Amino acid sequence: MIKLLVFNCLLLFTFSSIYSQATKEKSRLAVLDLEPDKGVSVKETEYISDILRTELVKTKLFVIIERSSIRKVLAEQAFQQKGCVDTKCSVQIGQLLAADKILEGKVQYISGKYIITANIVDVTTGRLDFAEQTSLNSIEDFESKNEVFIRKISAHASGVDEGSVVIRKPRTPYVWRSAIFPGWGQWHKQDEMKGAIYSSLGIIFLGNLLSQYQGFQNAQADYNSTLGLPYLLGQNAILYNYITINPKRETVLESQNQVNLSLGLLAVFWIFNIGDAYYFEPKEKKLTLFFDLSKDQRFSFDRSQEKDSNYYQIQIKYKF
Numbered sequence: 001m002i003k004l005l006v007f008n009c010l011l012l013f014t015f016s017s018i019y020s021q022a023t024k025e026k027s028r029l030a031v032l033d034l035e036p037d038k039g040v041s042v043k044e045t046e047y048i049s050d051i052l053r054t055e056l057v058k059t060k061l062f063v064i065i066e067r068s069s070i071r072k073v074l075a076e077q078a079f080q081q082k083g084c085v086d087t088k089c090s091v092q093i094g095q096l097l098a099a100d101k102i103l104e105g106k107v108q109y110i111s112g113k114y115i116i117t118a119n120i121v122d123v124t125t126g127r128l129d130f131a132e133q134t135s136l137n138s139i140e141d142f143e144s145k146n147e148v149f150i151r152k153i154s155a156h157a158s159g160v161d162e163g164s165v166v167i168r169k170p171r172t173p174y175v176w177r178s179a180i181f182p183g184w185g186q187w188h189k190q191d192e193m194k195g196a197i198y199s200s201l202g203i204i205f206l207g208n209l210l211s212q213y214q215g216f217q218n219a220q221a222d223y224n225s226t227l228g229l230p231y232l233l234g235q236n237a238i239l240y241n242y243i244t245i246n247p248k249r250e251t252v253l254e255s256q257n258q259v260n261l262s263l264g265l266l267a268v269f270w271i272f273n274i275g276d277a278y279y280f281e282p283k284e285k286k287l288t289l290f291f292d293l294s295k296d297q298r299f300s301f302d303r304s305q306e307k308d309s310n311y312y313q314i315q316i317k318y319k320f
Helices: 002-025 042-059 067-076 087-096 139-143 147-158 172-180 184-188 192-225 235-244 246-279
Strands: 027-031 035-037 062-065 101-110 113-122 127-136 285-292 298-305 310-317
Touching: 027 042, 027 147, 035 042, 042 062, 042 067, 042 101, 042 139, 042 147, 062 147, 067 087, 087 101, 087 113, 101 147, 113 139, 113 147, 127 139, 127 147, 172 184, 172 246, 184 192, 184 246, 192 246, 235 246
Parallel strands: 027 062, 027 101, 035 101, 285 310
Antiparallel strands: 101 113, 113 127, 298 310
16 A cells, blocks of 8 residues: 555656746747738737737747737836847847747738838847748738747747647638538638649549539439330240340440449549648648559559648559
């Protein structure tokens, strides 16, 4: 009993140590409101700043200091964030907030595009660690097109590999749209090219299924309308029925098989389209799909990784 108690205490101590170390590894990050510049309103920069905080929280790599806490500390110290335009000023704010790193930056409107600049400042060293920019057609696009931007900021601010940064986003809006019609979820992600491809393929697969089903109905109607001779008439009746009815029966069976095949291909494509809407992100992962109608029956999946993208290749070979 005493040994078991000691063991449990040691186990609890070990897990407590691991948890403490994991907690200490997280940097305290203060995300300041981005500064508006050249045709950008304060409301628009606050909108982007709030999304930055939310997305950085989702990475679970930082302890994000709340916006209300930032404003409270700055107000107590009579410190104005507005007009803080250099690294030294950001370091002073970071020290007041007991932050390890500061994210500050600005939003500009140039030549019909919004340019978002984010800088990561190390409060301890007082140096600018990292700077990243992204451009958008509209402010609203930032909510759906920020993953690459957030991934790079998180990786450099936390010192981890960019590919290991996980941003958990709700996938339901994409999935149910693609479940209703292929490509709709991709369009909703604003991945227009992939949406157009999936929509076109969906129409082709649906059209093929309807065409095959119509052929099956025609073959079945032709078969049902064919009159055979009674078998009581002897061998001539059997021969006549075999020559006239059997080919039509074979046509019906072949048409039915084509319908089943078309339905199976449509189902596989539809499921694959839903999986793509759930998992793949625009400009992050590229998928190559091959259908090789050969004598062999094979399925292969290849994955390779480069600096900024994951490439997936699927190859299917099936005998028809």
